[in-house]
Structure formats: C-alpha cells, structure tokens
Amino acid sequence: xxxxxxxxxxxxxxxxVVIAASVDxxxxxxxxxxxxxxxxxxxYGLDVGEIAVKTGAFFEGQKGFLHSTNFVIDPEGKVVxxxxxxxxxxxxxxxxxxxxxxxxxxxx
Numbered sequence: 001x002x003x004x005x006x007x008x009x010x011x012x013x014x015x016x017v018v019i020a021a022s023v024d025x026x027x028x029x030x031x032x033x034x035x036x037x038x039x040x041x042x043x044y045g046l047d048v049g050e051i052a053v054k055t056g057a058f059f060e061g062q063k064g065f066l067h068s069t070n071f072v073i074d075p076e077g078k079v080v081x082x083x084x085x086x087x088x089x090x091x092x093x094x095x096x097x098x099x100x101x102x103x104x105x106x107x108x
Contacts, residue, residue: 002036007094014101017041023048023066058086072097080104 004011004018011018021043022029029044048066052059058067070092072080081100085091 001032001038001042005038006093007039007098008040010098011101012095014098015106016101019043021046021051022064023051056082056084057086070097072100074104 001020004020008018018040019042020038022032022038023046024032024044026044029042032038033042035057047066048059053064055069055071057069059065060067067068067087068085068091071081072079073090081092083090083092
C-alpha cells in the first residue's frame with residue numbers, strides 16, 4: 001500500500017481513485033493507515049470467506065488469512081485486470097497499473 005501512496009499524485013493526475021480493502025478490524029486498519037501515512041480510502045472489517053468467494057482471492061483456511069488480490073476497474077465498473085498472489089512477488093505494482101490505465105485511456 002505504501003508504494004501506491006508514493007504514486008498517488010500520478011493516479012490523481014489521471015483522475016483515478018485508489019482504494020484498499022481489508023479484512024482487518026477498524027483498529028488495525030487505522031494503525032496501518034497511520035503507520036504508513038496513507039491518505040486513500042481503506043475499507044475494513046470485510047468478511048474473509050465472503051470476499052474470497054466474491055473475488056476469487058486465495059483464502060488460507062488453516063491460517064485464516066486472505067492473500068493479496070489487486071484489481072484495476074474501469075469507469076463502467078468492469079474489471080480490466082485481476083492479479084491474485086500467494087506471496088509478495090507477483091502483486092500489481094503502481095507503475096504497472098498506471099501503464100495499463102494510460103493504455104486503456106489512449107485506446108479509449
């Protein structure tokens with residue numbers, strides 16, 4: 001999330017909104033937001049099982065956590081790309097998102 005915060009101005013220049021969603025309760029979401037000085041919206045308290053089913057995210061049932069899932073959604077609400085990751089490598093990074101967004105805006 002910190003990488004997206006660092007590039008937030010670039011997203012805003014394109015009139016793109018960055019949003020995070022978390023299964024963490026409010027107190028933990030606030031701690032994360034404060035720790036990294038995040039200024040974009042963070043949804044919190046989402047139901048792990050429900051989100052896994054609705055998004056296709058990997059749910060580690062024995063450990064009880066949801067793996068990182070990233071989406072780029074167009075203005076009509078269509079998912080342009082979805083990236084599911086079971087580790088730190090393979091997640092969407094801000095520059096990839098920005099490039100993809102610019103491409104879709106240009107082909108328009």
